[in-house]
Amino acid sequence: MATKRFTAHEFTRINLSEHNLGKQAKDFQPNVRQSHPKLHILYIFRFYFTYALIYLAGYVREFVHWFLPANSTYLPVDTEKNIRAGIQSVVDGHAGFYLRNVFLPVNACFHTPLTGSPSVKFEIRERKRNHIFEPLFELTGKTRKALNFGSYNYLGFAQNDGPCVEASKVTVEKYGIGMGSSRSEMGSLQLHRDLEKLVAEFLGKEDAATFGMGFITNAGNIPAILGKGCLLISDELNHASIVLGAKLGTANIRTFKHNDMYDLEKKLKKAIIEGQPKTRRPWKKIIVIVEGIYSMEGTISYIPSLIALKQKYKFYIWLDEAHSIGAMGPTGRGVVEYWGSDANEIDIMMGTFSKSFGAHGGYIASTKAVVSHIRRQTHTNYASAMTPGVAMQIYSSLRIIMGRDDRYPNDGQRRIRRLAENTRYFRSELYKRGLVVYGADDSPIVPLIIFTPNQLDIISRTFMHIGIGIVTVGYPATPLLECRLRFCLSAAHTRDMLDYCLHTIDDVSEMFGLAFLKNRPIPPIPFPTPHEQFKNFIT
Amino acid sequence: MAFNPFIYVAGLVMEAPLYHLVLEGLLVIWIFQLLFSKSYYIRKRPGLSAKEEEELIAEWTPEPLVPPCDDPPPENNNIVDKIATRTISINGEERLNLATTSFHGMNGDKSCIETALSAIDKYGVGACGPRAFYGTIDIHLEFEKRIAAHMGAEIAILYSYGFSTVSSSINCYCKRMDIVFCDEGANLAIKKGIEASRSKVRYFKHNDTDDLNTLLEEHARWERKNSRQAKVTKKFLVAEGLYNYYGDICPLKELIAFKYKYGARLIIDESYSFGVLGETGRGVAEYFGADNSDIDVVTVSMDHALGSNGGFAYGTAYMIEIQRLGGLGYCFSAALPPYLTASALKALELIDENPKLISRLKENSNYLYDQLWSLDGIKLSNHRDSPVFHLRLMAPTTWGQDFALLQRAAERINARGVAVTMTTYVRSEELILPEPSLRIVVNSCLTREDITRVSGVVSEVVTEMLDAK
Numbered sequence A: 001m002a003t004k005r006f007t008a009h010e011f012t013r014i015n016l017s018e019h020n021l022g023k024q025a026k027d028f029q030p031n032v033r034q035s036h037p038k039l040h041i042l043y044i045f046r047f048y049f050t051y052a053l054i055y056l057a058g059y060v061r062e063f064v065h066w067f068l069p070a071n072s073t074y075l076p077v078d079t080e081k082n083i084r085a086g087i088q089s090v091v092d093g094h095a096g097f098y099l100r101n102v103f104l105p106v107n108a109c110f111h112t113p114l115t116g117s118p119s120v121k122f123e124i125r126e127r128k129r130n131h132i133f134e135p136l137f138e139l140t141g142k143t144r145k146a147l148n149f150g151s152y153n154y155l156g157f158a159q160n161d162g163p164c165v166e167a168s169k170v171t172v173e174k175y176g177i178g179m180g181s182s183r184s185e186m187g188s189l190q191l192h193r194d195l196e197k198l199v200a201e202f203l204g205k206e207d208a209a210t211f212g213m214g215f216i217t218n219a220g221n222i223p224a225i226l227g228k229g230c231l232l233i234s235d236e237l238n239h240a241s242i243v244l245g246a247k248l249g250t251a252n253i254r255t256f257k258h259n260d261m262y263d264l265e266k267k268l269k270k271a272i273i274e275g276q277p278k279t280r281r282p283w284k285k286i287i288v289i290v291e292g293i294y295s296m297e298g299t300i301s302y303i304p305s306l307i308a309l310k311q312k313y314k315f316y317i318w319l320d321e322a323h324s325i326g327a328m329g330p331t332g333r334g335v336v337e338y339w340g341s342d343a344n345e346i347d348i349m350m351g352t353f354s355k356s357f358g359a360h361g362g363y364i365a366s367t368k369a370v371v372s373h374i375r376r377q378t379h380t381n382y383a384s385a386m387t388p389g390v391a392m393q394i395y396s397s398l399r400i401i402m403g404r405d406d407r408y409p410n411d412g413q414r415r416i417r418r419l420a421e422n423t424r425y426f427r428s429e430l431y432k433r434g435l436v437v438y439g440a441d442d443s444p445i446v447p448l449i450i451f452t453p454n455q456l457d458i459i460s461r462t463f464m465h466i467g468i469g470i471v472t473v474g475y476p477a478t479p480l481l482e483c484r485l486r487f488c489l490s491a492a493h494t495r496d497m498l499d500y501c502l503h504t505i506d507d508v509s510e511m512f513g514l515a516f517l518k519n520r521p522i523p524p525i526p527f528p529t530p531h532e533q534f535k536n537f538i539t
Numbered sequence B: 001m002a003f004n005p006f007i008y009v010a011g012l013v014m015e016a017p018l019y020h021l022v023l024e025g026l027l028v029i030w031i032f033q034l035l036f037s038k039s040y041y042i043r044k045r046p047g048l049s050a051k052e053e054e055e056l057i058a059e060w061t062p063e064p065l066v067p068p069c070d071d072p073p074p075e076n077n078n079i080v081d082k083i084a085t086r087t088i089s090i091n092g093e094e095r096l097n098l099a100t101t102s103f104h105g106m107n108g109d110k111s112c113i114e115t116a117l118s119a120i121d122k123y124g125v126g127a128c129g130p131r132a133f134y135g136t137i138d139i140h141l142e143f144e145k146r147i148a149a150h151m152g153a154e155i156a157i158l159y160s161y162g163f164s165t166v167s168s169s170i171n172c173y174c175k176r177m178d179i180v181f182c183d184e185g186a187n188l189a190i191k192k193g194i195e196a197s198r199s200k201v202r203y204f205k206h207n208d209t210d211d212l213n214t215l216l217e218e219h220a221r222w223e224r225k226n227s228r229q230a231k232v233t234k235k236f237l238v239a240e241g242l243y244n245y246y247g248d249i250c251p252l253k254e255l256i257a258f259k260y261k262y263g264a265r266l267i268i269d270e271s272y273s274f275g276v277l278g279e280t281g282r283g284v285a286e287y288f289g290a291d292n293s294d295i296d297v298v299t300v301s302m303d304h305a306l307g308s309n310g311g312f313a314y315g316t317a318y319m320i321e322i323q324r325l326g327g328l329g330y331c332f333s334a335a336l337p338p339y340l341t342a343s344a345l346k347a348l349e350l351i352d353e354n355p356k357l358i359s360r361l362k363e364n365s366n367y368l369y370d371q372l373w374s375l376d377g378i379k380l381s382n383h384r385d386s387p388v389f390h391l392r393l394m395a396p397t398t399w400g401q402d403f404a405l406l407q408r409a410a411e412r413i414n415a416r417g418v419a420v421t422m423t424t425y426v427r428s429e430e431l432i433l434p435e436p437s438l439r440i441v442v443n444s445c446l447t448r449e450d451i452t453r454v455s456g457v458v459s460e461v462v463t464e465m466l467d468a469k
């Protein structure tokens, strides 16, 4: 499959349209709109003011508590012996203050416990605490049914019935629960190998390696390809596992502005021209790490411009497809397919199985040489192999996605199409309502920005009361001033469920005044998806 | 008359003595100079023209992504094809299992598997989200509660992978300003956790309390000199209960004494000692009769005794609750699949109900130790009570040669129906590379006859190999 080649310049120009919503680019360029609306300055002032109030209340509280005995604060305290031995406190400074006064009061909207599987209809265990500043909860024993807009269940494989679960059960019976040994010792099953082969085939790569955890797939393998004299350029909003992996290597690390290909090009140019700091020697190699879909922003990375830049600047690309694998592209092969780009241009494709596949773990797909190098160097040589049951869940769901399962030949395609439709529908409905929504039009992660943290808990509870589970995120996972609600769409959501959610959003947005863009809502989605735009060019 | 500032200033100037004016004038000039001069001078490189820049970019050729590997080690062709408990079946060949670390065979226990199956029926396979965002399933909470109660701790926290448990825990407390005293022989997960935290780290000699004492004394001296900085410099002691690389046990009592003497926090990784050491398998604290609450944080991987996957940490609520916001592997990774949690919970129950498992494991370990310790040319670095045996050469040569020799020994032992492995070390990642070792892992499913057979095979092969050398 050959696609039309573009220069870096053409694509970076599109990137600018991110800030000018609705700007029509030339017809033949694939276009993806990523919204990041700016707010009126008065709103910003209001949010700062809210923060000031929260902090003020916190300071007053801390001041009063200073005179009270320690146990009246509800906070856990260190053991007597430790205090007597003069061991320093582990929570202090601003982090401690933020924890006690900003985070704890809204703590109730995190860690909501479920019972049963995290499918689109799930059951929440109710819990309570006696005081808003108390960190620990008790289960009340009551449950409540709700619609799931929180789990990363993009293709709806998180179920407790169906072919994948059955296959997984058979495997557990046959191979047991854990492997108790690493892949390099005696923890390899034929299933692991088959899975790796299937993943490599799915992604169009020579080889793939799988790991027991997605986080460690980044954190434990990025050091393997970095060494002294290497430069790593990472998107500023990359996931914590990537940041950790980068820290563990000996390479220099630089960041570029989120999804800004202009900035990346500037950084690349500077790096190559100036060489290593101090010694001024040229860099040994440059690696750029980006994610497919950013889980907090809903943005999609500009793969074609990245590839165009790569041809000029000769860096290597590490693409983390944790959220996009399965969820993007006409056959679920991730953002590379979504853009109609060539998978061979991406040097290392990484992804996780904990999202679309309803399982756990991660993979790395690349050339044979790279994968076998990583197999030798990975930190997971010290840890257990992927468990058989999980491997089977991935294997069977991947076969369904690829249409290999004869019993369900079209099921995978149906799910992928469903998710794409749901995404466009849900997003355009939100745009109409004047809500502040970030991200690309085709991203199934829909962040709805509410800005200040004080409403997180009450909004979350309102949704829960009506029977919808959503994710609320605040600092430190987002910038201080951009707390948000996040809706994760799934192929298993029906139109009715989406409408129910939208009605609820209407009410909530009226109650809490969330329609910040009421007077200038984000315009309707102008472009078809890139692979549709590309149709004529693909030969 | 209205106030005229100009006249006022002019009056002042007229009235002031001359030297005053000169002085003030100079001051004003000086201030202006300070304000507008550059405080440093960058020696500018002669600017490159756009064309030169383009040339530089075109000229630059990067190294290949991974270094070429001339003689790649052979692919691991050991394919397991059945549940491995007492025996392990590799490529269709049944061998005694001294390779996997499930010390009590919980990975293949009937009731554990049944629990897992019914958990899959109830919960499905994956948790599909991080703990904070609908990844918390009630079974996770139950596990945390039960394990905390079991260990007599206030609370526990469940991670989704053993390796990340200890590294994330360490990374959560230790910050840039802090200092960590860590055992040289600690496993890679611990060292990577410390590395990620960017704290200052002092490694003390493996299990050498004198060396540790010297380091701590040194630090205490520094503290006395820099008392202000010392206030914000937290101290941590990090050790393993039972060392993965050596199979010996940490001197817990001394560590606890140091902890209180020098005011440090103690973090112990009990991945290999949980379910192994102590009368009831409660780990190294029970083994030494120490109080669990004297250890600030204990981390355990569930890959081993519990035969599942994942890990947990426990301690006081004060310490552990922080990890829910600061433990990277906890916050930013999907939760452990519920069925693995359920089976680990069942395994915990089974171990709790049958203290015999622990005593049998200990008997087996002791018995094998007694058989092997006198073997010529080989030294055992492990403790007599440890189920993890590390056979190292008495007279080491080079790392590569020793490794090859031991590997050949391992292959022959395998060929005679006993599955053992070499300990995998990723050499470039280890700061302090342990000598190569052949690892034997005893489990409680093995009978006394099995152990006799194992020791027979191992002694034979080792003697043969060393004689041939």
Ligand SMILES: Cc1ncc(COP(=O)(O)O)c(C=O)c1O
Binding pocket: A213, A214, A215, A216, A218, A239, A241, A291, A295, A320, A322, A323, A352, A353, A354, A360, A361, A362, B130, B332, B333, B334, B335
């Ligand atoms: C971009 C990215 N990489 C890696 C991970 C970690 O994957 P896992 O949850 O399977 O550990 C995540 C998950 O949150 C992610 O969003």
